[in-house]
Amino acid sequence: MKNNLEIYADVDNCPIRNVLDRIGDKWSMLVLLVLNESDVLRFNEIHKVIGSISQKMLSTTLKNLEADGLIEREVYPVIPPKVEYRLTARAESLIPHLLSLAEWAKDNFIPIKQSRERFGS
Amino acid sequence: MKNNLEIYADVDNCPIRNVLDRIGDKWSMLVLLVLNESDVLRFNEIHKVIGSISQKMLSTTLKNLEADGLIEREVYPVIPPKVEYRLTARAESLIPHLLSLAEWAKDNFIPIKQSRERFGS
């Protein structure tokens, strides 16, 4: 059993930790879900839809997702610039898991908030 | 469609953001998976199994999970102290989603690492 668990401890070689570090950051999952609903979006469109994200964070989040092969960036060499973002097949295979997690979150949101209140600070 | 997405933007009222902020931290998911495999564990047992977690972080992680109603803390009034932790039914309903996410992570770990290398920086 311990062997079974040891894998989790090492950040670099643990797939779950490695992937969750990315997905679990402040904006990545949100951007993936947004792109999933809209098929294809430009930088400023994502920015407007999310609203509260800064340009800087959107830029680095998109870069990270692209590095992981979860989104594709298509640049049109025009002026003013035009860049389109869409999910890759890899991301599409991830989406169902995110959605099922999101559904659990929705179903359990109220009771969890109640638990937190009961627990106090 | 915009209405569909607006919900994600507000941290306090978005279930996904709210739950993922907790699950997505450095240790919570790991502790849940560890408890899932072992049924019931004491503080120092979890500490030993994970190995790399500090007592301080284990303590706050357990406190947060308890506040969310995901683990139960049972205190035996003996000396030296004895405290047992186990998953609640709520956590058990979450576990399958975490495991399916973990499986996706395992399946996609290699290609993702390759993507990252190809991408450079």
Place this chain on the structure above:
DNA sequence: AGTATTACTTACTTTTGGGTAAGTGCTTGA
């Protein structure tokens, strides 16, 4: 000549997460 548009970057600051090391309280056993 000046403004708008688009997709960013850069410099700077603040906030948060998390690590380290030591301390606490109480009892049992050597």
Place this chain on the structure above:
DNA sequence: TCAAGCACTTACCCAAAAGTAAGTAATACT
């Protein structure tokens, strides 16, 4: 008398995450 065991807490520190505001490049439109 003193170390050991357990489940923590506390004080302090550091690095990374994230926010703010401004700047950039190139062209078209007025």
